[in-house]
Amino acid sequence: MGHIPLMAILKIARMGHPVLHQVAEPVTDLVDPEIAILVGDMIDTLDDAGGIGLAAPQVHVSKRVVIFFVPEERSGDEEEDSATNLTIMINPDIEPLSDETNLDWEACLSVPGLMGAVERYSHIKYTWLNLDGKQQEREAKGFHARAVQHECDHLDGKLYPMRMSDFTQFGFVEETNRNGDLMRLGREIEPENQMVEEV
Numbered sequence: 001m002g003h004i005p006l007m008a009i010l011k012i013a014r015m016g017h018p019v020l021h022q023v024a025e026p027v028t029d030l031v032d033p034e035i036a037i038l039v040g041d042m043i044d045t046l047d048d049a050g051g052i053g054l055a056a057p058q059v060h061v062s063k064r065v066v067i068f069f070v071p072e073e074r075s076g077d078e079e080e081d082s083a084t085n086l087t088i089m090i091n092p093d094i095e096p097l098s099d100e101t102n103l104d105w106e107a108c109l110s111v112p113g114l115m116g117a118v119e120r121y122s123h124i125k126y127t128w129l130n131l132d133g134k135q136q137e138r139e140a141k142g143f144h145a146r147a148v149q150h151e152c153d154h155l156d157g158k159l160y161p162m163r164m165s166d167f168t169q170f171g172f173v174e175e176t177n178r179n180g181d182l183m184r185l186g187r188e189i190e191p192e193n194q195m196v197e198e199v
Helices: 033-049 142-155 173-178
Strands: 053-055 065-070 084-096 101-108 111-121 123-129 135-141 170-172
Touching (some): 033 053, 101 142, 111 173, 135 142, 170 173
Antiparallel strands (some): 053 065, 111 170, 123 135
């Protein structure tokens, strides 16, 4: 019987660590067992952190790998904004399908305890490779589109505060959730449901 590697909970890089500001390298060898191990560790780490998405640079690996899901409570009425099972993306690419944008709250495992209002494209198409090397494609709107854009930003060395234009809409989760005037911008983000990454 072959040896089955144990998965691990990895340390999450926080804002200020240089790995979060690097452009991650594409994965060129999909059969490299290290990639499957990395993905397994990322899944364990995401589950432990209680988030909905995680990019490899957040666990100190500068590779273009993202995992995420859209929980039922964050899905909308449209098919493109429906709940999405855990998706493993290798070398993802995003294409906006319109110029329309929307402003909503985001939080991040690498920026713990804080949240901010970020403008994102409302309707996107994204493509990626799965672990079998097969190309996949989806359209996304609403929170689904926001989560994908947030996670893929990590692959280009960007954290959501770098996308913000109004820092009066940035603060600690507990304080901001108590501020009714600010929260009219969008729905509340509870600490345990942060977009953690994604959104």
